[in-house]
Amino acid sequence: MGLLDGKTALITGGARGQGRAHAVTSAREGADVILLDITSQALGSVDYPLATADDMAETVRQVEALDRRALTFDADVRDQDQLDAAVTAGIAEFGKIDILIANAGIWTRAPFWEMSEQMWSDMMDVNLTGVWKSAKAVAPHMIERQSGSIVITSSVNGLEPGMNYAHYVSTKHGVIGLMKNIALELAPYGIRCNSINPGAILTPMTNQQGAWDMFAGHEGGTPDDLIAGGYSFHALKGTSFMPPEVIANTALYLNSDLAATVTGVTIPVDAGHMLLTG
Numbered sequence: 412m413g414l415l416d417g418k419t420a421l422i423t424g425g426a427r428g429q430g431r432a433h434a435v436t437s438a439r440e441g442a443d444v445i446l447l448d449i450t451s452q453a454l455g456s457v458d459y460p461l462a463t464a465d466d467m468a469e470t471v472r473q474v475e476a477l478d479r480r481a482l483t484f485d486a487d488v489r490d491q492d493q494l495d496a497a498v499t500a501g502i503a504e505f506g507k508i509d510i511l512i513a514n515a516g517i518w519t520r521a522p523f524w525e526m527s528e529q530m531w532s533d534m535m536d537v538n539l540t541g542v543w544k545s546a547k548a549v550a551p552h553m554i555e556r557q558s559g560s561i562v563i564t565s566s567v568n569g570l571e572p573g574m575n576y577a578h579y580v581s582t583k584h585g586v587i588g589l590m591k592n593i594a595l596e597l598a599p600y601g602i603r604c605n606s607i608n609p610g611a612i613l614t615p616m617t618n619q620q621g622a623w624d625m626f627a628g629h630e631g632g633t634p635d636d637l638i639a640g641g642y643s644f645h646a647l648k649g650t651s652f653m654p655p656e657v658i659a660n661t662a663l664y665l666n667s668d669l670a671a672t673v674t675g676v677t678i679p680v681d682a683g684h685m686l687l688t689g
């Protein structure tokens with residue numbers, strides 16, 4: 412018996428990274444999944460590649476290997492019509508949506524006074540407004556069913572600043588406020604909403620030149636610099652960049668009946684990072 416037997420989970424940014432871990436973990440625990448990701452277009456100010464159709468196909472392969480079903484959408488969380496269409500099609504296919512994991516996100520860097528308006532607005536549109544639109548897409552259905560769980564991916568940067576990414580920090584603080592309001596407004600319908608604050612997680616967002624350079628402290632950084640920096644980022648002994656499954660396991664708890672009375676909270680999964688900085 413799985414913790415999510417018979418459930419359906421909609422996962423944004425579901426093609427790779429933490430989104431794939433959410434998909435596979437949810438499937439392993441008995442859920443069918445609806446995976447939404449921007450797999451056929453670049454996104455203005457983002458200087459590392461976003462997910463591809465091949466990434467999505469690999470996630471589907473892993474879900475189906477667990478004998479669960481996956482429905483996929485090449486869609487953008489900035490577009491309410493695309494989100495609504497995915498929700499409608501998902502309900503038609505699976506009969507209901509029990510879970511939303513609002514995970515899609517981007518990360519770029521510049522000092523705030525040099526940041527372009529494009530960088531700022533792309534960040535707001537994806538990481539903050541995209542979460543609102545994703546929750547808006549599932550809320551009427553969950554209200555009708557008087558049941559549901561929403562998990563939003565924030566960051567340790569939802570609790571503290573980060574050098575040269577004020578826009579990201581603003582969105583990750585913002586989604587915690589949004590999470591609390593969603594939790595408050597949906598509590599009368601028996602629907603829960605919580606968020607997670609990941610520490611450093613090894614995914615295509617972090618395993619790329621920009622993050623290698625940041626952890627190296629200079630241009631020309633390498634993956635070794637990233638891993639070395641990860642050890643000092645976390646307090647817990649022997650913990651560098653963590654696998655995405657540590658976040659998926661926390662979402663699993665929040666989405667399961669184990670957390671049936673947990674709503675409106677945010678959970679750091681950061682190997683003690685906040686002990687060093689908080």
Ligand code: NAD
Binds near residue numbers: 426454514515537609
């Ligand atoms: P990732 O880049 O591998 O995954 C993000 C996914 O979101 C990608 O598949 C990407 O294609 C998708 N995406 C981006 N813009 C989109 C859009 N407009 N519409 C639909 N999909 C879109 O990185 P990840 O680490 O798996 O990131 C998942 C979440 O975790 C993000 O919200 C990120 O900010 C957050 N986070 C990551 C870390 C980390 O260390 N990796 C730490 C804290 C928080």
